[in-house]
Each structure stands twice: as structure tokens, then as C-alpha cells.
Amino acid sequence: MSANPDHGVPHDHDDRPKVFRNGTVLTMDDSRTVLTNADVLVVGDSIDAVGEGLDVPEGTIEIDATGGIVMPGMIDTHRHMWQTAMRGYGADWTLTQYFVWYYLEHGKTFRPEDIHAGNLLSAVEALDAGVTTSVDWSHGLQTADHADAAVDALEAVPGRFVLAYGNIQQGPWEWSHSPEFRDFVNRRMHRSEMLGFQMAFDVTGDPAFPEKAAFEAARELGATVTTHAGVWGATNDDGIRLMHEHGFMQPGTVYVHAATLSPDSYHRIAATGGSVSVSTESESSCGQGYPSTYTLRSYDIPVSLSMDTSVWWSGDLFSAMRSTLNADRAREHHEAHALGDTVTHCHLRADQVVDWATRGGARALGMESLVGSLEVGKKADVVLVKNDASPAMFPLLNPYGHVAFQAQRGDVHTVVVNGRIVKHDHRLVGIDLPAVRHQVEQTVEHLRSTLGEEAWNHGMNPDVPETTILDNPYQYTDYSSSATHQV
Template sequence: MTALLIHNAMVLTMDPALGDLAQADVLIEGSRIAQVGRALDAPPDARRIDARGMLLIPGLIDTHTHMWQGPLKGLGGGLWGTPDYQKHVFPMREKFSAPDMQDACFAAGTEMLDAGITTVLDFCHNTMTPGHAEQSIAGHRRTGQRVLFAYGMLGEFKSLAADHPWRIAQVRELAAELGRDSAGRVRLGLAVGSLEYSGLELVRTEIELGRALGLPMSFHQNPPAQIRQLGEAGLLGADLLPVHANLAADDELEMLAACGGGISFTVEGEFGGGRAMNIIGRAHRAGVTPSLGVDIPSRVALDLFAQMRLTYHVMRAEEAMAERLTGRWPLARRPGTPHVQPRHMLEYATVNAARAVGRGDELGRIAPGCLADLVMLSTGPYSMSLGDPAAHVVLQSTPADVDTVIVDGQLRKQAGQLVGLERADAAEAIRRVRERVLAGEAAIAETAP
């Protein structure tokens, strides 16, 4: 197996033992990183990529996106609150056939790889039939993206209990199938049903199933006190990832921190939807592990750079508001304030996110033994920022700067061009879904809020 040497990069390892390395090399052998350092020796037949002037970071990890909504881009652009979403976007899942799911997952995964997102937790709450799950997985396999396919337990509201047996049976079948594929990039997780719809007993059954099968799990935490409810029921754990949790109380954050848990924040949708945003800073300070997701591509671009940048500014604004409310104005530095730094955002999208998807030991860092999921960023014609290079990634970079993407040691993008994938194929998949589901562009305009 031919080795791959990336040399002369500015390497942000996100590994505390290695730190940032200027003019450094990364040697990849097979699917894993073999060495990280300066002036590395490589086998004579190794493939070489000159990364001079480039930033090399771990592949970005999205911990919460509904990828079936990729072809619905723009449909949720004017949403105003949850009722709008439930009226205009969420019901669209009933119009998706199983083949639509394959097209949607393929198109969204291709676009995400193009934007440097090497791993995603696909919270698939559109498994309306067994075929929907099977075709979604088939779409993911086509892209080569690393996917935690979180099987959605929330189906038709009117038949949640009646449908539970076949969903549980399929989860068991898929766990056996994907578990045998030890080299596969698509793994199974569980998108636990929402407590407000499913009730505690169905959710308990799902969590116990996930734990019996060793599956990472996630759930929407929208109404208040649900983390407390799960904690009191003995169901919280580091393997159960809440999403949003904007109304979580401090004692709930203490529960999560005590079990080593995290929260996935989808900041653009939450902030734009008027939700309380001080949760991120409170979670961070409480020792809960924050990570980031796009959430609904029907409204938000498949772009984690934008999520990092917005999260940083939202958190800084919250800190500034707290200072103003206590009379400390104009702003001045004092011990512990400001707390959040740009580098924290890159941690959220790499090391923290790796923990959230159950791969903290081998993803999210550039270090020997880790899986070789890497992104190389151009710093553009106007040079890299001064100071912390992580700040350049968070505050200056966009998907347009993604030069090279490597997943499992294999090139998926190089010199700005996808490898083994065609953007035109993804666009055609989107067209097919829209034609079948929305009956063309006219229907898109008619269903927009």
C-alpha cells in the first residue's frame, strides 16, 4: 500500500502533546497517520503533496445534520419559529421515497466533503420505511464520507408505538451488518425519539437497545427539563448526545458533565430561531463538551466554518452582555474574561466532535495512530493571519479555501477538485429529488413560507 506524505504544512494537530507545527510533515500509511514531525523520511514510492503555505487541520466533524433535507435548500429560508418548520419543512419527509433518500444523502455528503466535513452524524428522522434506511446508507457509501448513520426512531406520530417493533428489528439487523464491516466508513447510531412525542417508556426501550448494541445515540432536547428527566430515570450517559438543549438548567449541565457528556449546538438555526444562546458558554464552563452541527440544510448552508465563526461571535456577545448587565462597561479585560477564544471553536468541530460521535480515541487530531482524516486549507493570495493560526481557520476560512480532503487515508479532493466524485452528479441527484418530491421549481416557490 503506497504511503502518502504531506510536507511543509502549518499543522494544527489539535493534540495537546504535539501542538501546532510550522513547516511540518504528516506521513500516512494505509488509513492511519504514521508520523507527524519535521523533515520526515518517507518510502521512495510514497506519494507527495507539497503543502507549503497551507494549513493542515483534522477533518471537520458535524455532530447533527438531517441530510435528507439537502435537496430542500432554501425551503426553510424564511422560517419563523418551530410552528413554521413543522408546517413547511418537516412534513416533506412524508413525500420522500426510499430512492429519494439515497439521492439526498449522496448529494449532501458530496457537498459536505467539498466543504471539508469528513465526518457527520446524520440524524435521520426520515426512516419512514425500512427501505428509507437502506437507501440512505447506500447513498452514504457512494460518497466515501465517514458517517454515523443515526437511525431515526421517530416515524409517523400516529403510529409510534405500533411501528416500534419493526424499527427495533431493523436496528438489530443493521447493527449486525455494519458491525461486520469493520473497515466501513458508515457506522450505525441511534436517533432516539423525542420525549415529548414518544414518552419515557418508548425512549427507555430505545436507549437500552442502543446500549445493548453499543451504538452512539443522540436526541433532540427542545422542551425544558428533559435532561433532568433522563438523569432521574438513570438513562444519561456519555453515549447519549443531546442536541440544542437551549433551556437546560445548570443542574442538568452538572448531570451531563458528571457522566462525561456533551451537547451538539446548531447555532445558526438556534440563534436565527430566537432561542436562548447563553447555554453554550454555560455548558463550556460546566465541563460539558460542546460540538457543532448544521442541523437543517433546508435553511442553513452545509458549512462548518460558518458555524464556528457565528458561534464564536454569539458567545463573545453573551459575555459582553453579562459584563454590561453588571455595570462593567466599556469592556475591559479581567481574569477569566473573555473566556472563549477562536481556538475553542476549532476544538468544538474536531476533538470535541470526535468524542460526541464515539471516536474520540482516533478522530479529531493529527497524531500517530489516528485515522487519516485531514483537510488542507489555502490561506489565499493575501497571506495567513497574524497570531494564532486557529483564528485564521475560524475567522477567515470558508469552504472555498478547502484545497485537499483526505478520508481514511484516501484523497477525496485535491487541488480544489473532488476525487472520485462529480459535483454535477450531486446536482443531478438534487434535481431528481426536487422533481419527484416538489414537482419542480414552481412547487418550491409555492410551498415557501
């Protein structure tokens, strides 16, 4: 902070200009410019200047970035925020057990207030970790009341969000044409810079292509589609082919995971301007397929990063960057070893995964003109990674490598979203964390009492599930294929 006592400690609604002083600045512009001992000036909700020794308006709040990294806010393009109240519960789950728990059984017991609690905690957690934009892949919206609760939570937190509306308990061709869904969109989805809108549903590969109606609804509403694609046992090449043959593979479509597709499907995604949201911790742990960045790079398909769900994994993109580099490089080494070769130079570099975690997300969401880089005129979503109490924060030699391999959420010193300080000196600003905790505790109590203690404990220590499922978990359709197995 400035030594001038008149500047005071910033608060969440402080509309004075802010300047980050003397940091290592990762602009993430087209040239990936790195500036040392540089400043970033925020005026209003936008970036006013980037450079060394900036002159600033009288009364500007000064944030000392010496020894730290100033970077764009990170962007998560696929997070099931409603599940966050169950943080870590499914640490030992497989994907099948996740489907059984949320899709077939207990996910149906979530009330609107439980959706609200999960979203609220997830939104706050994201800001704390320097994730300034999150896609709420909200497929637990069983009613319009659930949807209203989801948006209420997002609007209560000073972050930037995209609601990806979905309902795993009903066919997308049904909910997308229901009067309550249309009424909700008309009432709540006004496409502001702080709250965007997508439609979230999957394509099973049923040759009748019943999902066509949902795509038509998305087109009518001007909404982009985000879909789980290339997930072993659930979605496959048939879904991609049907989307393409019916003209629904559009620029802006986000394919989540895309880990088990054929070359033909990857070519279709590349040719139609789609992008892939990779959740490496998820794909590595629960079996959608091997994390796809190694393959996506060969097709020049744009990549963004995501965390999927905190019911298993961490909710920060430092983990996403680290695990993605590790998985991609492991694949590269194994492919070379199979041919008797040795990898002497890594193809995937740290600066590229930092780009995926920032500008890649902005590109995927059609928000690149707003966020994703520190450039004059863009919205001021800025993160300072600095921790003077940590021996892991020095020496700062390779800033991209430091972000990807050394830093963690506890090193996030300051977060600004749309010009507003939401975290400073490692503490959230203007957020009532005890109130969030109280809501989450009520949701946990509801779930435990509804399931009963025996079932609750069993869910955290699962064996082979008794529920029978086919080779896809979508109970709103009888369609199955021979892609993996038959029951």
C-alpha cells in the same frame, strides 16, 4: 505536488504514501501543539509521522502545504442530511414552519430515492468543506427502504459517517421495536470504522415516559442515543429528568442544542458524561434558545459542533466555528454590560472552537482513539487549508484565528479520509458530481410536482402557517405541557 514527474497526479484509490510538506500543522493533541514548516506523513490509512523534514518512502506523493494549514478532518455531530436536496429553501423559516413542513406535512412525501439524493449531496458537500466525519441525524426513515437508501448513499461516498436512525412519523417506542428496524440493523449496521450507528429520537417530557422502550432497544443493541434536548416549545427539563430517573443518561449520549435547560439538567448532563452538539447558526436563527456554549462552559460540559440542516444554513464547520465564537462572545459582553462591567479579555478562544470542530466531535462519538487529531497511529483524516489565489490566506499569523475567522470552504485544498485522497487542488477526486446533481434534480422535481407550484413557492415565502400545532411538533403523541403555550 512533488516535482518528480513519476509521482503523477493522485487519484482516489491511490494507495501510495502521502506527505504534506512545509505547512503550519495544528495537531490538536493534548497540548494543542502547533508546528511550523512541518510535514505530516500518511502511510496506508494512518498517520505515520508528524514533524519537520520527514524522510519518506520512495514513491511518496508529495503535497506542498507551504503557506497553508494542515489540520485534522472536521467532525459534524448533527446534520439532517436527507434534507440537503432542498438547500436554502427554508431560508426564511421559523422552527415552527420547519416542523410544519417536515414533521406534519411534506416530509411524508419523501421517497427512498429522495433520502438517497439528499444524503448523497450532503456527504459530498461535507468532504468538499473538509468535514471528514458526519453524523446523519436521519429522522426521515419512514420505512426500511428509506433506511437502506440512506446507507447506500453514505457508502457510495468516501467519507466517515454515523447513521443516527430516526423516524419522526412514528413514536420511537414503536419503530425501535419493529421487525423491519431490527432486520435493518442486522443487515446493514456492522459498526465499521467508516460507518457507525446511533439511535435518534426525542423525549417529550410525557410523565408516562413512553420513550423508555426506545432507550431499552438502544441499550440492547449497544447503540448510543442522540436527542434534541432543551429546544424551546418541544423538549424541556422534564425529558432530562425522566431520562435520568430511569437510568438512561449515559456516557456517549449526545444532547443536541441544549439551549433552554435548567441548572439541574445541565448538572445531570455533566455528571453522567454526556456532551452537547451545538448548532449555533440554527439556534441563533430559528429559536431553539440562545446558543448554549456560554452556559455549557460554566458546567464543564463537553461540546461538539454541527450544522443541523442545509435547508437553512451552510454545510461547513467554518461557519459553525465563526458563528459560535460570535454568539458566545456576544453573550459574555451582554452579561457584563447588564452588571455595568466591561469584558477586557475573551474567555472563549479560537483554539477552543477549532478543538470543538475536530477533537470535540471525536470525543462525542467515542472515536477519539481513531480521529480528531494529527497523531501517529491515528487514522489519516487530514485537511489542508490553502489557497494561493486568495488574498485572505496571507499573512498567516494566528493559525487558530485564521481557521475560525478567515478561512472558508473554498480554501480547502486537499482532503484525505482514511488515507484516501478525496479532494485535491480544490477539486473533488473520484466523485461524479453531475450524477449527484441529476439525482437531486429528480428529487426537487418530485417535490414540486407533488406539492404543486403554488404551494412550493409559498413554502419559500411563508406567512403564519395554517396548520395548528401544540407546544411540541410530535404528532405521534397527544402529550402537551404548559412550558410555552397551549392551543
